[in-house]
Amino acid sequence: MTDAKPFVEIRQARKCYGDLEVLKNISLKVNKGQIIAIIGPSGSGKSTLLRAINDLDPLTDGEVWLEDTQVNKKLPHKQYENHINKVRQNIGMVFQHFNLFPHLSVRENITLAPKMLKGISDAEADRLAEEQLEHVGLSDRIDYYPSQLSGGQKQRVAIARALAMQPKVMLFDEATSALDPELVEEVNLVMKRLAEEHMTMIIVTHEMAFAESVADRILFMDGGVVVEEGPPEQLFRAPKHERTKEFLAKHLRANALAPA
Amino acid sequence: MGLDLTVVPPFAGLILQGALWTIAITASAGVLSFFGGIGFAICALYAPAIIRYPIKAFAWLFMTTPLLLQLFLIYFGLVQIGIDIPAFFAGMIGLGLHFAVYNSDIIQTGILAIDKGQHEAGRTLGLSRGQTLRKIVIPQAVRDVVPPIGNNMIALLKDSALVSVIGVVELVHASQLAISETFRPFEFYLAAAACYYVVNLLLEFTLHRIERRIALTR
Ligand SMILES: Nc1ncnc2c1ncn2[C@@H]1O[C@H](COP(=O)(O)OP(=O)(O)OP(=O)(O)O)[C@@H](O)[C@H]1O
Ligand SMILES: [Mg+2]
Numbered sequence: 321m322t323d324a325k326p327f328v329e330i331r332q333a334r335k336c337y338g339d340l341e342v343l344k345n346i347s348l349k350v351n352k353g354q355i356i357a358i359i360g361p362s363g364s365g366k367s368t369l370l371r372a373i374n375d376l377d378p379l380t381d382g383e384v385w386l387e388d389t390q391v392n393k394k395l396p397h398k399q400y401e402n403h404i405n406k407v408r409q410n411i412g413m414v415f416q417h418f419n420l421f422p423h424l425s426v427r428e429n430i431t432l433a434p435k436m437l438k439g440i441s442d443a444e445a446d447r448l449a450e451e452q453l454e455h456v457g458l459s460d461r462i463d464y465y466p467s468q469l470s471g472g473q474k475q476r477v478a479i480a481r482a483l484a485m486q487p488k489v490m491l492f493d494e495a496t497s498a499l500d501p502e503l504v505e506e507v508n509l510v511m512k513r514l515a516e517e518h519m520t521m522i523i524v525t526h527e528m529a530f531a532e533s534v535a536d537r538i539l540f541m542d543g544g545v546v547v548e549e550g551p552p553e554q555l556f557r558a559p560k561h562e563r564t565k566e567f568l569a570k571h572l573r574a575n576a577l578a579p580a
Numbered sequence: 581m582g583l584d585l586t587v588v589p590p591f592a593g594l595i596l597q598g599a600l601w602t603i604a605i606t607a608s609a610g611v612l613s614f615f616g617g618i619g620f621a622i623c624a625l626y627a628p629a630i631i632r633y634p635i636k637a638f639a640w641l642f643m644t645t646p647l648l649l650q651l652f653l654i655y656f657g658l659v660q661i662g663i664d665i666p667a668f669f670a671g672m673i674g675l676g677l678h679f680a681v682y683n684s685d686i687i688q689t690g691i692l693a694i695d696k697g698q699h700e701a702g703r704t705l706g707l708s709r710g711q712t713l714r715k716i717v718i719p720q721a722v723r724d725v726v727p728p729i730g731n732n733m734i735a736l737l738k739d740s741a742l743v744s745v746i747g748v749v750e751l752v753h754a755s756q757l758a759i760s761e762t763f764r765p766f767e768f769y770l771a772a773a774a775c776y777y778v779v780n781l782l783l784e785f786t787l788h789r790i791e792r793r794i795a796l797t798r
Contacts, residue, residue: 327707374704401708409706419701423797424722465796485705561794 412482598754612676617683671743
């Protein structure tokens with residue numbers, strides 16, 4: 321896989337908020353079907369990096385590429401809007417707080433964007449919603465509203481909503497952090513299913529065990545740089561950098577202290 | 581003379597007709613104030629400066645001058661420059677725009693209160709800014725502000741009495757016509773008050789139904 325053309329590529333990404341440099345020259349290549357997990361302490365820039373990929377948080381410097389398209393290419397405003405709206409259809413994103421549309425039913429949450437952007441018929445849209453909901457195990461909730469769902473169910477609908485656009489890559493920003501512990505597993509299972517189907521995924525997570533089980537490669541970020549990266553067995557079992565060791569030790573301790 | 585309500589029934593038809601006009605002007609001005617309010621709110625928040633500032637100035641004008649004066653201006657003033665609007669429509673426009681300005685303030689607050697994550701979710705799916713506003717943000721904002729908008733609708737119902745001065749034979753005007761024939765102001769103003777009370781109940785019932793309908797979707 322190493323010589324494959326990267327599917328998603330970040331080149332020398334820099335991001336500043338005023339004087340604060342939150343991403344310092346980060347480069348990253350992700351191959352088709354690869355699963356990358358990004359870990360690191362709070363404020364290290366994980367979300368900022370992830371959100372740069374679909375230009376939700378535009379980079380100050382550097383390039384983001386999806387296949388042969390530069391996501392953040394410089395264009396006049398109007399043209400850029402058209403360009404980015406097209407690009408984003410290929411990049412699914414799942415948020416920590418789900419961000420379902422509360423005024424729309426589960427079905428409508430899933431079909432809104434495909435209907436508006438792909439001009440599919442009502443019947444096709446219904447089929448799409450049913451298909452995606454089956455995929456996340458929520459077929460019986462199609463006519464519910466988000467307020468009637470548990471957190472885990474909401475997140476699974478959010479995943480179905482993103483998948484309904486048939487994205488080429490999926491971004492997850494702490495998809496399970498807002499969930500009660502007993503609801504985490506159902507969302508993880510859906511993500512694992514996606515992994516088995518060779519979806520290209522970039523996952524920001526605080527769950528080391530999950531990262532280890534699902535990712536091909538782990539990135540450890542701290543202070544706006546990628547301190548260390550490698551396959552999970554290497555990064556978790558034999559970290560090279562002092563900061564990685566400290567972070568992992570802290571996490572292990574926190575987990576050991578957590579009530580069972 | 582005392583109070584003698586038996587003078588009312590012979591004029592029931594007139595009063596009822598007045599009540600219907602009150603309902604008609606409240607409903608049409610209400611619809612105008614609702615959609616106008618959304619339109620003003622969008623312009624005030626998102627339109628380019630050359631549209632935004634004139635709209636804001638216009639809104640400010642409507643906020644700082646009496647509704648009565650606005651009705652006079654629209655009905656008696658505009659004729660002078662060749663714009664002759666029938667009384668009902670002049671009343672509808674005056675009331676509608678006046679309350680649109682108040683609704684706009686409320687709706688703007690509602691739009692700004694929508695979580696940033698809703699915008700992001702829409703944009704991430706590939707929707708444009710306009711599509712995100714139209715399909716995601718504004719429908720939610722409007723749902724959130726149904727109670728204060730409802731209060732404005734009740735105020736609008738009561739202020740609709742003002743269009744009597746430009747000749748619309750709504751409830752107040754109708755009772756005045758009856759009074760001019762019978763010289764019984766107490767009875768007919770009481771009758772008008774009773775009608776307002778009933779129409780108000782209907783309006784509140786409708787608002788309550790709407791609030792219940794949308795409770796699930798918030
Ligand atoms: N809009 C903003 N304005 C200024 N600073 C910001 C903004 N957004 C993020 N930052 C800063 O950028 C840095 C990186 O933030 P980011 O959200 O990417 O961290 P993170 O690794 O995702 O943290 P967490 O694990 O808490 O989610 C932080 O120091 C944060 O305070
Ligand atoms: Mg984050």
